[in-house]
Amino acid sequence: MITFRLAPGGMQSLVGVTPDLTTFGKIIGGGLPVGALGGRADIMAVFDPRGGKPRVSHGGTFNSNPVTMAAGLATLKALAPEAYAHLERLGERLRERVRKLLRARHEKAQITGLGSLFCLHWTPKRIVDYRSSRPLDPDRPVRTYIGLLNEGILLTQRGMGAVSVPMGDAEIERFVAALGRVLDGESRPGGD
DSSP states (O other): OOOTTTOTTHHHHHHTOOOSEEEEOGGGGTTSSOOEEEEOHHHHGGGOOTTSSOSSOOOOTTTTOHHHHHHHHHHHHHOOHHHHHHHHHHHHHHHHHHHHHHHHTTOSOEEEEETTEEEEESOOSOOSSTGGGOOSSTTHHHHHHHHHHHTTOOOOTTSEEEOOTTOOHHHHHHHHHHHHHHHHHHHSGGGO
16 A cells, blocks of 8 residues: 555545554655554554563664655655645646547547556456456557656656655656657557
C-alpha cells in the first residue's frame, strides 16, 4: 500500500480502514533506503525489549539511521495540506491530458491513478484486478518504457509513475508531448 503519497494518514485514512499493521517505505526517509512497520499495541508488543528479551527480534542495517530519519522528517514537514492539493491537481491534470491523447490516437489503452500516482494500461478492458490490466500486446509496456526513457522520462516498466511537489504544468505538458511522440513511433511501419 502506498501511504504518504495520498494523505498524511495514507490510503487507509482516505477509505476509513484501521489496519492491524501498516508498512511504510522509502517516503518516510525522503527517498532514502528505509522502511517502517507500525500497528496495534498488542501486535507491536512482540518487538518490545522492555522487561527482557522481545519475543520477536527486529534488527536491520538501516534501523535508526539519523541521516535517513532527518530526510524523512523534512519530507513529512514538506507534505503540508497545500502540497497534497498540488499533487492531486497535477495528478488529475496528467491523467486527463493522457486520456485525451489516447482517445485522439484511438489507442486501446487507458490511464488510471489517484492523487500523485498514475499507471498506463495497454488494454481497453475495464480494470478490476491484475488480470484485467494485462496488455493486449505484452511487449507494449516495455516499448513505451524505452520510448519514454529515450525522451528523458522514467516510469516503471509496467507503466506506473508519479508526479512530485516540485513539478508543475510544464512537466505535465512535457510528459504528454513525449508520450505522443512515443505513440507516433508505434504507429509508423516498423515502429521507428
